[in-house]
Amino acid sequence: MTDAHLPKGRKPHDDVIGRLRHMMPLRPLAFWEHKTIAEHQATRLLELLGQQSPATDLTWLTELSKMQVVLVPKWRMDGLSGMTSWRDGKWLIGINKGNPPARRRFTLAHEFKHALDANRDSVTYSTLNDDQRELIADYFAACYLMPKMWMRRAWTRGLQDPEALAGLFKVSRQAMDKRLHDLGFTESEPDRSVASYFRTTSTPRDLAA
Numbered sequence: 001m002t003d004a005h006l007p008k009g010r011k012p013h014d015d016v017i018g019r020l021r022h023m024m025p026l027r028p029l030a031f032w033e034h035k036t037i038a039e040h041q042a043t044r045l046l047e048l049l050g051q052q053s054p055a056t057d058l059t060w061l062t063e064l065s066k067m068q069v070v071l072v073p074k075w076r077m078d079g080l081s082g083m084t085s086w087r088d089g090k091w092l093i094g095i096n097k098g099n100p101p102a103r104r105r106f107t108l109a110h111e112f113k114h115a116l117d118a119n120r121d122s123v124t125y126s127t128l129n130d131d132q133r134e135l136i137a138d139y140f141a142a143c144y145l146m147p148k149m150w151m152r153r154a155w156t157r158g159l160q161d162p163e164a165l166a167g168l169f170k171v172s173r174q175a176m177d178k179r180l181h182d183l184g185f186t187e188s189e190p191d192r193s194v195a196s197y198f199r200t201t202s203t204p205r206d207l208a209a
Contacts, residue, residue, distance in 0.1 A: 013060045016048055020116055028126045034136045038113065042143035054154070055170035056145050058108055067091045067115065069108065074098025082107040084114045091115040102172040109141035145171050146179045155185055162186075 020041045029037070051057060062069045072094040077083075081103065083094045093111045095104050114137055117124065125133055146169050159165060166176040180186045 013049070013063065014065055016045065016060075017064070017066070017116060019048065020045060021119060024117065024120055024124060026120060026123055029124045031128060031132050031136070034124070034128070034132075035139050038136055038140040039143045039148075041116070042140055043147065045144060046147060054146075054150055054168050056105075056109075056147075058105055061093075061108060061112060065090070067093065067112075069093045069095065071095050071097040071104075082111045084111045084118075086118070091118075100172065102166070102170055102175070106141050106145060106171055106175055109144050110137045113137040113140040142175065142179050142182070145169060146176070148183060151179065151183055151185070160185075 023041055023044065024037060046052075046056070049057070049060060061067065066089070068090055070092065074096055077094070077096045077098075081096050081099055085092050085094075093108065093115065095107050095111070097104075099107065114133075121133075128136075150169075151165075154165060154168065159168065162176050162180060163173060165180070166173045169176065171179075177186070
């Protein structure tokens with residue numbers, strides 16, 4: 001639909017938020033349920049926007065009629081990367097202007113998740129603490145900026161250097177390292193022999209005794 005055919009005051013992607021919100025059940029949700037829904041929302045969002053390869057385009061977020069994204073000088077952010085508030089009939093998302101571009105992108109996706117869930121958060125987040133809320137927003141941002149299928153495609157095609165992957169997806173090295181670990185592409189423990197994964201504490205001699 002072109003801008004000329006939209007109802008007055010509406011923008012091309014204004015219906016995205018409503019569609020994603022309908023994916024959230026109206027009941028208290030466990031932490032793991034929130035993460036599952038966050039990933040489904042991120043996947044659906046990419047489908048709705050027709051985005052099929054990295055890096056994810058975030059410009060549409062700056063064009064929503066009910067959302068305003070502003071860059072805030074670092075000295076006014078009091079150490080925060082971003083903040084979200086409802087003001088004058090729209091969501092105001094402030095992004096720390098002093099942060100690197102990759103971090104600003106992650107923060108914008110993170111803050112969008114907060115705005116997305118705000119209409120139901122008193123119910124769906126009622127059993128969770130603030131730290132868990134932040135982790136869920138982080139997880140949504142990771143799934144949106146570094147979708148599992150895109151990551152797998154890049155990895156199996158031979159792009160396995162974390163720095164190069166971070167550049168391709170336009171995220172920070174820290175965010176990429178965590179995503180690779182969460183998806184199982186990298187492991188935190190040192191390399192071990194195959195036999196060590198199946199060895200028991202008992203030796204054949206012990207069993208024969």
